[in-house]
Amino acid sequence: VVTPEENELLTRIGPGTRMGALMRRYWQPIGTAGEMQGKALKRVRLLGEDLVLRHGADGTFELFEATFPRGGAPATYPVAELGGLLWAYLGPLPAPLVPRLDGLVAEGTIRILGKAVIPCNWLQIMENSLDAVHTEWLHGHFFEFVKESEGLKVSFTQRHVKIGFDEFEYGIVKRRVLEGHSEDDDDWKIGHPIVFPNTLAIGNASPAWHEYRFQIRVPIDDTHTQHYWFGAFVLPEGATAPAHLLDRVHEYDTPICQPNGDFMLDSIHGQDIMAWVTQGAIADRSRESLGSTDRGITLYRRMLLRELKRMEAGEDPKNVIRDPAQNGTIVLPLEGTKAQRADGFETLFRRHQVRYSPIAEEILEVLRSGRAPELVSAS
Amino acid sequence: MLTAEQNERLTRVGPGTPMGNLLRRYWMPVATVGEMRERWTKRVRLMGEDLVLFKDRSSNFGLIAEFCPHRRASLAYGIPETDGIRCPYHGWKFDGSGQCTDQPNEPAGSTFKDRVATPAYPVSEMGGMLWGYLGPLPAPLVPRLDGFVAAGAIRHVGEAIVPCNWLQIMENSLDPVHTEWLHGLLYEFIKERDGVKVAIARHHAKIAFDEFEYGIIKRRLLEGQSEDSDDWKVGHPVVFPNVLAVGSGGGLWQQYTFQIRVPIDDENTRHYWYHAYVPPKGSVVPRHLLDDVPLYEPPIVAEDGSYLLDYIHGQDIMAWTTQGKIADRSRENLGGSDRGVTLYRKMLEREIAVAEAGGDPKCVIRDPAQNEYIELPLERNKDMFLDGFESLFRRHMSIFSPIAEEIIAVFAQKPREPAGIA
Numbered sequence: 001v002v003t004p005e006e007n008e009l010l011t012r013i014g015p016g017t018r019m020g021a022l023m024r025r026y027w028q029p030i031g032t033a034g035e036m037q038g039k040a041l042k043r044v045r046l047l048g049e050d051l052v053l054r055h056g057a058d059g060t061f062e063l064f065e066a067t068f069p070r071g072g073a074p075a076t077y078p079v080a081e082l083g084g085l086l087w088a089y090l091g092p093l094p095a096p097l098v099p100r101l102d103g104l105v106a107e108g109t110i111r112i113l114g115k116a117v118i119p120c121n122w123l124q125i126m127e128n129s130l131d132a133v134h135t136e137w138l139h140g141h142f143f144e145f146v147k148e149s150e151g152l153k154v155s156f157t158q159r160h161v162k163i164g165f166d167e168f169e170y171g172i173v174k175r176r177v178l179e180g181h182s183e184d185d186d187d188w189k190i191g192h193p194i195v196f197p198n199t200l201a202i203g204n205a206s207p208a209w210h211e212y213r214f215q216i217r218v219p220i221d222d223t224h225t226q227h228y229w230f231g232a233f234v235l236p237e238g239a240t241a242p243a244h245l246l247d248r249v250h251e252y253d254t255p256i257c258q259p260n261g262d263f264m265l266d267s268i269h270g271q272d273i274m275a276w277v278t279q280g281a282i283a284d285r286s287r288e289s290l291g292s293t294d295r296g297i298t299l300y301r302r303m304l305l306r307e308l309k310r311m312e313a314g315e316d317p318k319n320v321i322r323d324p325a326q327n328g329t330i331v332l333p334l335e336g337t338k339a340q341r342a343d344g345f346e347t348l349f350r351r352h353q354v355r356y357s358p359i360a361e362e363i364l365e366v367l368r369s370g371r372a373p374e375l376v377s378a379s
Numbered sequence: 380m381l382t383a384e385q386n387e388r389l390t391r392v393g394p395g396t397p398m399g400n401l402l403r404r405y406w407m408p409v410a411t412v413g414e415m416r417e418r419w420t421k422r423v424r425l426m427g428e429d430l431v432l433f434k435d436r437s438s439n440f441g442l443i444a445e446f447c448p449h450r451r452a453s454l455a456y457g458i459p460e461t462d463g464i465r466c467p468y469h470g471w472k473f474d475g476s477g478q479c480t481d482q483p484n485e486p487a488g489s490t491f492k493d494r495v496a497t498p499a500y501p502v503s504e505m506g507g508m509l510w511g512y513l514g515p516l517p518a519p520l521v522p523r524l525d526g527f528v529a530a531g532a533i534r535h536v537g538e539a540i541v542p543c544n545w546l547q548i549m550e551n552s553l554d555p556v557h558t559e560w561l562h563g564l565l566y567e568f569i570k571e572r573d574g575v576k577v578a579i580a581r582h583h584a585k586i587a588f589d590e591f592e593y594g595i596i597k598r599r600l601l602e603g604q605s606e607d608s609d610d611w612k613v614g615h616p617v618v619f620p621n622v623l624a625v626g627s628g629g630g631l632w633q634q635y636t637f638q639i640r641v642p643i644d645d646e647n648t649r650h651y652w653y654h655a656y657v658p659p660k661g662s663v664v665p666r667h668l669l670d671d672v673p674l675y676e677p678p679i680v681a682e683d684g685s686y687l688l689d690y691i692h693g694q695d696i697m698a699w700t701t702q703g704k705i706a707d708r709s710r711e712n713l714g715g716s717d718r719g720v721t722l723y724r725k726m727l728e729r730e731i732a733v734a735e736a737g738g739d740p741k742c743v744i745r746d747p748a749q750n751e752y753i754e755l756p757l758e759r760n761k762d763m764f765l766d767g768f769e770s771l772f773r774r775h776m777s778i779f780s781p782i783a784e785e786i787i788a789v790f791a792q793k794p795r796e797p798a799g800i801a
Binding site for chain 1: 446448449450451452453455456458459465466467468469470482483484485486489491495
């Protein structure tokens with residue numbers, strides 16, 4: 001259990017807060033180059049600060065405070081472009097490098113970016129990613145309950161026999177063994193990571209089905225989070241894609257609720273959003289009762305506090321990268337086969353928020369052309 | 380006039396407040412039975428507590444805290460089981476007593492679940508409504524007021540969330556003369572161009588209030604009426620603490636109406652208008668009208684956000700909500716006609732003291748013999764009803780009911796002879 005004071009410390013990220021200072025040591029995405037085409041200004045609220053992103057006629061970007069004292073000069077912040085995303089750095093200079101995570105820099109991929117503002121604090125969204133068993137319930141049994149009248153059964157309901165969490169260079173690797181599977185499976189041997197401090201990296205890394213997915217949780221302020229779902233699909237051998245699919249990041253807004261205001265409980269992201277948002281604007285961790293399956297969450301909270309202390313002692317916290325040699329391409333661990341994906345690529349694709357992408361059907365078409373049929377549909 | 384502190388004490392209903400403690404001694408309606416036929420859970424905020432009413436797969440109801448004690452996801456999205464409900468996030472199961480009975484991903488043999496429970500409250504069914512009790516156990520009986528249990532009645536219930544404190548809504552019911560103005564002269568003013576005149580605009584010559592076993596009886600003598608009239612001799616009651624019973628006890632027609640004011644929190648009230656109509660003798664009543672208690676939602680404001688001033692409940696809602704979220708009683712000026720309001724406030728204070736001293740406050744019923752059928756005093760011939768059943772019905776919020784026209788049709792058959800069903 002966390003005291004109310006510890007909960008405040010862990011969640012508040014405005015200017016002058018301790019966790020806010022830690023989050024300011026990392027580059028945060030604030031939009032895309034694509035959305036700024038033909039657009040001179042964009043309002044950005046980041047870590048409780050109101051900022052303006054300016055797109056100069058020469059193609060350069062500037063980020064500065066939206067309001068500043070009369071006669072004074074606004075504070076400006078560095079902006080960088082990577083993987084089609086625009087990144088901002090609000091911490092002390094010199095700024096570190098923008099981490100070149102594999103999915104952001106892989107060549108020849110089809111890239112998509114879903115965006116939504118989630119009306120809750122960033123930490124409960126991150127904690128969901130350190131919580132391996134929630135998939136069995138929220139995306140498994142609960143999904144089947146929502147679809148009860150249709151008799152839907154999903155592979156996510158497979159029982160977790162074992163879960164594991166290991167710190168590694170860039171964050172925490174999360175592992176699971178599902179009933180009927182073994183420790184020799186990729187789910188346990190390889191797992192997939194949380195990239196410290198605010199990115200979940202999932203996907204699939206087999207030659208026939210290779211995709212990168214990053215869920216980046218960018219705090220707007222203490223009670224709102226800009227959520228990015230980044231996807232990069234590697235073309236299967238023999239597949240070709242029209243040029244317009246490859247030449248930019250395809251953006252779209254991911255709906256977080258139905259037109260009537262209800263949550264979208266028949267999709268994986270809608271189920272997650274229901275869980276995150278119902279925990280409250282800032283989840284009250286002084287009233288939780290953690291069990292043994294929550295040790296990934298505990299590990300992550302301890303890591304946040306540890307890195308906070310390191311930073312306050314004058315060091316660079318975890319995953320602040322300054323050496324270009326280290327930053328060629330950061331290859332993250334990623335499963336090649338996942339037991340929870342037994343329902344097949346296309347079925348899963350349609351249950352995910354990626355279905356809202358304007359190029360969703362085109363992606364499916366391209367990937368089908370080079371993929372073994374059993375991966376496309378498990379029927 | 381009250382001090383600001385007295386006002387706080389009388390209005391605040393959250394856990395641990397003096398008034399919250401008093402109101403927790405009474406069963407409060409939380410849903411209709413019909414409403415829960417279509418769903419497994421309903422979010423219920425009651426006296427500042429976020430709760431979930433759920434139905435398990437054995438059709439038992441439970442009322443438990445909304446947020447799972449594990450990591451505080453909402454049980455409003457819970458998965459029903461034969462003997463409880465599971466959290467959608469990690470499958471922790473809770474029974475109707477709030478005890479955690481399963482944590483599917485904890486190691487076999489773990490006793491952790493035995494040490495986890497969530498707040499839970501009793502649920503009862505009566506009059507087609509589901510009632511919750513948030514007070515100390517053992518719970519008393521759900522009062523079987525006449526209109527809830529009268530045989531052969533057609534029933535329906537309207538529900539609205541009124542965005543103000545419960546007390547100013549109740550005080551309106553201890554205030555007989557407001558009807559002359561708010562529902563009479565204001566209504567005639569609104570309808571001035573149409574030249575509408577209504578019986579309810581008649582002047583009050585005299586008003587009176589008497590405490591009785593179940594609350595306060597309110598009486599009125601309108602100009603030109605004799606003291607032998609039901610309006611003066613019989614009157615109708617406010618059932619302590621939060622129900623107004625109006626209607627007509629037979630005469631022109633027989634109708635029970637309960638206006639139940641359920642505090643959601645300090646600034647919002649769930650308002651139920653519960654109606655039971657006993658059809659005139661010899662009427663042919665379609666069976667489905669007797670089988671169910673349909674729920675409907677009368678609008679409380681127009682589409683553009685303005686008040687609906689052309690019907691009685693819209694006028695009440697305008698008065699209640701313009702008094703403020705919590706009416707500031709330190710700035711009021713009470714006159715001679717407000718003594719019902721004063722009596723009611725004193726009664727609330729007195730019963731708070733009774734409850735705090737360990738007694739059962741007024742209208743807490745534990746004797747089943749007393750609770751078979753609680754017949755309330757109710758006028759037979761009400762002067763205000765002289766415009767007739769249909770005219771009055773159409774000026775009421777009941778007109779928004781899905782069975783409104785069917786009810787009017789039943790009463791149009793033989794409007795002047797109450798009692799009996801076909």
